[in-house]
Amino acid sequence: MTIHIEVNMKSHESKRRLVLTALVLACCGEALADADSTRPNILLIMTDQHRWDCTGANGNRLIKTPHLDRLAASGANFTHFFVQAPVCVPSRASFFTGRYPHSHRNRVNYTPLDRREVLMQNRLRDAGYTTASVGKLHYHPPNANEARRTGFDLVELHDAVPQLDRFSDYVTWRQRHDPQSNIGYRALASDIPVGRNPYRQAIDEKYSETTWVGERTRHYIRQLSSQEKPFFLFSSFWKPHSPFEVPQPFDAMYDDVDIPLPHKMSLDEIMQLPPPLRTLILRFRPSYDTDRERLLWMYRSYYGAISHIDQEVGLILDALDEAGVADNTIVVFSSDHGDQLLEHGLMGKNCFFEASVRVPFIIKFPGRIRPGNYNELIESVDLLPTLFEFSGIPEPYPNQGRSVVALISRAGGDYLPRRVVFSENVIPEVITGRRDEFEFVKGQGIRGIRHPDAKMVRTRRWKYIYYPEGFAELYDLKSDPQEMNNLAESGEFREQVYKMKDHLLHWLTTADEPDQIAPRWLRPIR
Structure with a gap:
């Protein structure tokens, strides 16, 4: 120069x-x-509502995920990775800010993030990256201008909610290419034989949202790999989020597979749960008594949706090879939260059972990461500092996560494992805009739950959930991995409850130190 x-x-x-x-x-x-x-390229692939135990690499012998298993075998596969909130928007905000929900304060879906928060893509763009996003972002306002404001140079949106279809690039693309675009992308086929999957999707697989995200991701890999600047590409799939429609041939992939179903919760069992949790489970049209055959088809469709994503992931990995950038690209695969799939009588998420807060997490960086399975406790806020350390970018001052580079790098280093992980959520969830609303009212709370902000702390063996109105859950994950026996009210475990509360108090007291404590005095103004 x-x-x-x-x-x-x-x-x-x-x-x-x-x-x-x-x-x-x-x-x-x-x-x-x-x-x-x-600097390496970064490809972050995220699914929506994907349980940790629904990949072959994590021990599921029924599900077919050969490409994710290949990615896991060549990278670091974390078996105990936990999200900071078991719901879309707060969780994604934590991934992209490296900050806990009570710090970034984006606690409820379809609400805006504080504009003072700086997201990963903005910091990477400032460091010289070209940034692009394909698929679900779940920002508010839900348009491309907001996505660009947060730091994305290139944006193709699909938040997969009919009310937001006017902002969807997928919907526009489908109208141009699919001769049957008049059929809704959530529509079910009308010619399904008796005894076959009732959730077969009406539209062709090549016009589905999952295939679209895969195709557009590969388009940007080809486009961005031809430039001199490194790229950050966020590839975000809506599935396997409900509803359960799944296109052919994935609808029939598990027709003959008897997937184990969870314990069928009775209403009496649900009524024994803490009031915030049972209010969540029993809201709207409760599904705890769903017909077991129909539930099995839901599981089969959920598995089929994941196998469809797996196909696209395989093609995306091939695209990196074909573009000649695979060796200098960090590939991350994860999800924003899991899915209860009727465990504890609940469909969806928003609670702190393992099915909701524990998700897949794989990171690959050829030549830099030691492949293998890692069972250390990891949080989603740890992703940002890890990517930045691998990329040679200083850790942002407001970051609250911890890099795992020393743990997984071939170069090694001193890594102090986490003793505890945390998650937090508003329970029951705020949902408005419909006849039966769950609105938060100052001084009243949500549907009789005066203080709905719940907190979770988990160690290797114990999990404790704190509800501000005196309710609690305590599970011994060693003897009770299904989390069916709440020990919080047992005097025998009083000391363990105190220890877990101490962990929570320490976390809530120290997490915001950089925000709260000025580093030094300012010089007097003259």
């Missing part, structure tokens, strides 16, 4: 200083350009 400066200076010393300054700037510019060319 050459800088030419032409100026009439009175002082020889001033000229000398200006020349030195120009040389320094030139060197810095060349260094930044070199850093851009050597």
